[in-house]
Amino acid sequence: MTSTHATPVSFVRGAVDAELTAFTGERRADLLEIGPELAPAMEALEAMLTGGKRLRPAFCYWGWRGAGGADVPGIYTAAASLEFLQACALIHDDVIDNSDTRRGLPATHKRLEGLHERSSWSGGGAAFGQGAAILIGDLCLAWSDQMYAASELPLKALHDGRGPFDKMRTEVMAGQYLDMLEQVRGAESVGASLRVMHYKSAKYTVERPLHLGAALAGRADDLAPVYTAYGLPLGIAFQLRDDVLGVFGDPGQTGKPAGDDLREGKRTLIVAETLERAPAADSARFRRLLGDPGLTADDVEWMRGVTTECGALAACESRIDDYVGQATDALDSELIDEAARGSLADLIVAATARKH
Template identity: 40%
Template sequence: MTRQPARVRTTPSAVCFLVKGVPRVNLSRSSRRRTDVGAKASVEAAGASRRAYRAEAGPQAPPDVAQLEAWRTGLRRAVLAAVTEFVSDRCAEELGASGVDVAGEILLEFLDGGKCLRSTFMYLGWLCGAPPSEAALSATGSLELLHAFALLQDDVMDDSASRRGRPAAHVQFADWHRSHALSGSSRRFGKAAAVLLGDLCLIWAEQMLRDCGLAADQLQRAWPRYDAMRSELAVGQFADLANDLRDLPPMESVLAVARRKSGNYTVRRPLEIGAAMAGCDARVLAGLGDYGCAVGEAFQLRDDILGVFGAPTVTGKPSGGDLLERKATSVVVAAHQLADAAARRQFRDLMHTDRLDAAAVERWRTLILSTGAVQWIEQLIAERVAAARKALDRSGIGGAIGDALVDMAGVCTRRAA
């Protein structure tokens, strides 16, 4: 129990109605017009990037500690190239042919901003039991599409204006609808289009894993965990929607939502999926699971701090977004529990204010800092990182893979976005 704080294959025909028969428009920041030739060039460029990475380094195992950052950067580049190639191909074949290539434009730009944490963890899981593999690396791209699905629909649910430093997909779709003077509500169109684009990502994610080139028995070992991950993500999102700050849920409930929605989905399940495909034994799987639970929860705790104090220019999200949405996150709930009577009254006033302006958000931040809640959450993060290291020791995972997993724990918890 967590202690309480002490003071101190489906076709995308369903989306064809969106923009069929309407002129195609490029919504990318460079405003370049995409044509069929451009789409083909995108596919070729993605393939060239992937081949260049393969020629330079291939899907290698992690090097020594001093070179881990370069290894992560190269892996991210290779994964995004594989995903871009996969998506561009389907955009040209399916979306473009149906007159909805604007959706592909938005998706390709969206994918380009991903950090590829989940695919990196999945590939490290694979390397715990098998040698570097082009097919396994391609399989990890599935998680980037699954993550795109989650973010696209999460932004609709939260009515978020931005993501990754750009207008959220539903905002871009609404602007597209408005610029073409189409009938109906642009806002409603934008949200519907973003949900459908998310659905496509969910479909394509499974296709990318199924068609990655691994043997059937390897994939068969992955599916139960892949299915569990998707279910946990959806159930966690349900719980998150119902977790209203004004109800002041207990800290254990907040952390349980974090484990279901983010922790398992970000770290634990990707590791387990990769390791299961590689045929790792029960000891390794258990160790990765324990490590993944600890690092995944620490990842979400860091996210909760950034949701209040993160800089929009770095996070790509609105300043104080979790406060504006009245989210019951760990740092906010901890601050209320740590506050004295006078501070709690101020908390309740802010929680129940109909409209929070910038000054009110800043007052709330100052109040949170005064309680020591941030330091308390930082301690929880440190404890979970320490637990993750112990899990690796118990599992016998060492060498370059162990070093890479220790490095990834830091990447997840010492970040500004």
């Protein structure tokens, strides 16, 4: 199944997509048997499952290979199940943040709101869309676990994997809650940003998927610390790259409007750095503009200028470099199977490369 041209992400993506398609087809049949009117809900769910980078399954798969696991079908099912968890997190996150779009397409609740309007049903369309999106996210969360348990791996291995699998779910939800809390508290500190990042990104996106792969292969005890040393800095670097792209990213590449994070008022680390480093007058104006949905292209350009001039951008890039260095150093462990080390190194590049 390997190809010399495949990257460690694209290599896993094909098999993970096939697993998702097969599993989703069965779930679609279950739902339509309950009621044909569930078809639009299923379509909205399927739309959320397409187009992701499959980063979490890739870390799970390479975590397994790094633990000496063989390239068997069961690991792709277990890895793919993480995409349903992610779909739940995104669908519910969009309801919570009241975001209209996701990856350039309507968010799930907006889709269902549109269905309500086209159907001329009674009651509020927005409330219907939100309610439907909550339930569709719930289905994703239940199906993540259903798919995981259906993986053709020994029951003992799946049982051993539940430690990281369970922690991952608790941590991402707790991280989302803390994120919400920091927003309403108006937290601006670098420290607050880093804690949310630790749970929502570093552990959830990188460390726990790696731990899951190791635990499924029966190597949790010796490999988990190595994967933590590699995964936590890499996860933070990945999130910092995403934050930089949220300010400076090219809409053609990110699928989001230019300066989207500024318009949404996300309290990311690059924003915290800017508010701390910029001259007081600029910092105050930056704070006033932050979160204004009506930001003009000129406003975004001015905010980018402040971010660059005060040194916040350079500080973030420097942090990314540091974390990438830490992750790279951690790979220098004999505990990681030789066959996977190159791919784990490539994953560092895939997750943190400059794209703007």
